[in-house]
Amino acid sequence: AQTVTQSQPEMSVQEAETVTLSCTYDTSESNYYLFWYKQPPSRQMILVIRQEAYKQQNATENRFSVNFQKAAKSFSLKISDSQLGDTAMYFCAFMTRGSSNTGKLIFGQGTTLQVKP
Amino acid sequence: NAGVMQNPRHLVRRRGQEARLRCSPMKGHSHVYWYRQLPEEGLKFMVYLQKENIIDESGMPKERFSAEFPKEGPSILRIQQVVRGDSAAYFCASSPTRGAGSDTQYFGPGTRLTVL
Numbered sequence: 597a598q599t600v601t602q603s604q605p606e607m608s609v610q611e612a613e614t615v616t617l618s619c620t621y622d623t624s625e626s627n628y629y630l631f632w633y634k635q636p637p638s639r640q641m642i643l644v645i646r647q648e649a650y651k652q653q654n655a656t657e658n659r660f661s662v663n664f665q666k667a668a669k670s671f672s673l674k675i676s677d678s679q680l681g682d683t684a685m686y687f688c689a690f691m692t693r694g695s696s697n698t699g700k701l702i703f704g705q706g707t708t709l710q711v712k713p
Numbered sequence: 714n715a716g717v718m719q720n721p722r723h724l725v726r727r728r729g730q731e732a733r734l735r736c737s738p739m740k741g742h743s744h745v746y747w748y749r750q751l752p753e754e755g756l757k758f759m760v761y762l763q764k765e766n767i768i769d770e771s772g773m774p775k776e777r778f779s780a781e782f783p784k785e786g787p788s789i790l791r792i793q794q795v796v797r798g799d800s801a802a803y804f805c806a807s808s809p810t811r812g813a814g815s816d817t818q819y820f821g822p823g824t825r826l827t828v829l
Contacts, residue, residue: 600755631817641756641804641820687755699746699808700769701818703755 598623600690602704609678610712616663617673617707619688627693630664630671631701636684644686647671649693678711685709715740717807717821718787725827726795734790734824738807745788746818747780750802762788795828802826 599622609615621630632644647655647664654662659679663672675682688704718737726732738745743764748756758772762782773780777795782788792799802825806818 633820638822639802639825640822641806643817643819646817699744699761699818700758700772701746701748701756701806702758703748705755 598625598690598692598702600688600702600704602686602688602707604707605705606708606710608710608712609675611678611680613678614674614676615678615709617675617686617688617709619671619673619704621669621671621688621690623669623690623692625692629691629693630662631689631691632660632662632671632673633687633689633703634682634684635687635706636681641687645673675709680711680713683709683711717742717805717819719803719805719821719824721824722822723825723827725829727829728796729794732792732795732799732826734792734803734805734826736788736790736805736807736821738788738805739809739819742807742809742819744808745782746806746808747788747790748804748806750804750823752801756804759790792826795826797828800826800828 601620628649630647634642634644645655645657645660659676661674685706685708687706690702745762747759750756760773760780761769777793779791802823804823805821808818
């Protein structure tokens, strides 16, 4: 069974600085997707970034980038130039590809990020 | 293009009553997923449906919970005889094709169920 672990329950960062959120996962699959979702106080789940496991290049979306280490099963999220609106809970999620997949997302426990002015 | 819609946003029920949660997927999406988020926890998969079919219900409790996605109308998650432990946020997500492809799930705003 796949598992996703986020070992940092809470983190804080000063506005305009950079912060990295950690995520590790466990799977025997070789073909899968990884995601970071953001959940602000409104509780809406918002997709931040996604990575396909067969791609070696790390995904980037504006100020958000990932460090994907497939051998280590690590998928960290880096937020550059942090803004007050980045304050939210961040969830790492895993989905297998291939015939065994039913579209199920497996989420980590979440990391609460506070951006301080 | 409207996003995934869920209603009601907040639902209060007394123990033993029934709760009905509705989800309308994004236009053009035919795949719906339900997740439950208990306080201070991550989301847990409950069920995956396509139109008129349940594809994977491995995360759904065996009793009191059911889900449907009829040919016409929204997907419904139904909880019978609710108990306090059912209090949670229930999220619906949709995707345009089966999740095994390259498609991403887009989430609705959630329904917060409180059982008194």
